[in-house]
Amino acid sequence: MRVKSCRNYNLRKTSGKNSAYRSGCHKVHSPGPSFRAGFRQRAPAPLTPAERLKQSLTLCDNGFPLGKYTGTMKFLCPDCGREEEIIGDRSPRCRFCRVEMIPPSGYSEWWISPCFAIDRMRKISETYGIYRARKEGRFKKEREAWTTAMLALALMKLTGQEWWIEIETVGNTPDTKLQRIDQSPGGNIIQTYEIEVVDWEKNVDNIMDVIRKKCARAYPSKYLLLVNARNSGKLLDFDQVIEEMKTLRSPFLEVWIVASIGPVTKVVRVAPAQPFVDLERADFENASKQKSFLRRGTRSMSSEFKNLGLVYMPIPRGD
Numbered sequence: 001m002r003v004k005s006c007r008n009y010n011l012r013k014t015s016g017k018n019s020a021y022r023s024g025c026h027k028v029h030s031p032g033p034s035f036r037a038g039f040r041q042r043a044p045a046p047l048t049p050a051e052r053l054k055q056s057l058t059l060c061d062n063g064f065p066l067g068k069y070t071g072t073m074k075f076l077c078p079d080c081g082r083e084e085e086i087i088g089d090r091s092p093r094c095r096f097c098r099v100e101m102i103p104p105s106g107y108s109e110w111w112i113s114p115c116f117a118i119d120r121m122r123k124i125s126e127t128y129g130i131y132r133a134r135k136e137g138r139f140k141k142e143r144e145a146w147t148t149a150m151l152a153l154a155l156m157k158l159t160g161q162e163w164w165i166e167i168e169t170v171g172n173t174p175d176t177k178l179q180r181i182d183q184s185p186g187g188n189i190i191q192t193y194e195i196e197v198v199d200w201e202k203n204v205d206n207i208m209d210v211i212r213k214k215c216a217r218a219y220p221s222k223y224l225l226l227v228n229a230r231n232s233g234k235l236l237d238f239d240q241v242i243e244e245m246k247t248l249r250s251p252f253l254e255v256w257i258v259a260s261i262g263p264v265t266k267v268v269r270v271a272p273a274q275p276f277v278d279l280e281r282a283d284f285e286n287a288s289k290q291k292s293f294l295r296r297g298t299r300s301m302s303s304e305f306k307n308l309g310l311v312y313m314p315i316p317r318g319d
């Protein structure tokens, strides 16, 4: 089988064709581009160097990217849905509704659903343009989450299981984790896949060069390698990759490839071969039923869901 990989970057497809499943993915909706009109021009409170350090550490611990100016955070009003950049004040109230605003949550606190990860990348693409979305280092975690979401949806299609994405915020590896709670009798056990994500980029002709390079390094044997084949215009022959994988010494438990080919996103396990999963529109729509967030480290799903309240996770800043 010889298929030509899609010329368009995966994100474009996701942002256009599947935009129907965006609703329901969020507990909190962005009010649209006009929020800047409500930008608060409050002068930054003078901080001592010690205070400034403490503040930036607090933000870093949160796992949330720092604003351009230390101490700037984006808050959301749960009543009117307005987002606002606020300097200094850590418990601001909405100027119009007078209710307490919600601070942004970082990745370190939550597991996110595949649908939320996909929608987030769409939003970044729409806000900053596809070129920046796929190139810039500041969106790397979101791109890795997007690729991981494709594997999560493939697993869901194969097994019916719901998986959650955890984004690594402290260590260098793995890039992401897939988590699920096994609730079978006597269960309530967390199942985890640790995932190393790599992109097959334009400047590399053969996808095997990317895989070989990764396989040459020492990874724990429980890791999965997930290759995002976003290489436009290059040929991708899954059968050939599967054959070559048999002769390759790989440290990974499994190796998967994600590739957008025409209207379908193919998720293929090439080592050991071979579930082939075609993700189609219906699969994305089905995934949108999953709740957007789960508190990290959750064991009992049902009770945790009741107390989640509102979660606000704005996309990273572009400046």
Ligand SMILES: [Zn+2]
Pocket: 077, 078, 079, 080, 081, 082, 094, 095, 096, 097, 098
């Ligand atoms: Zn308000």
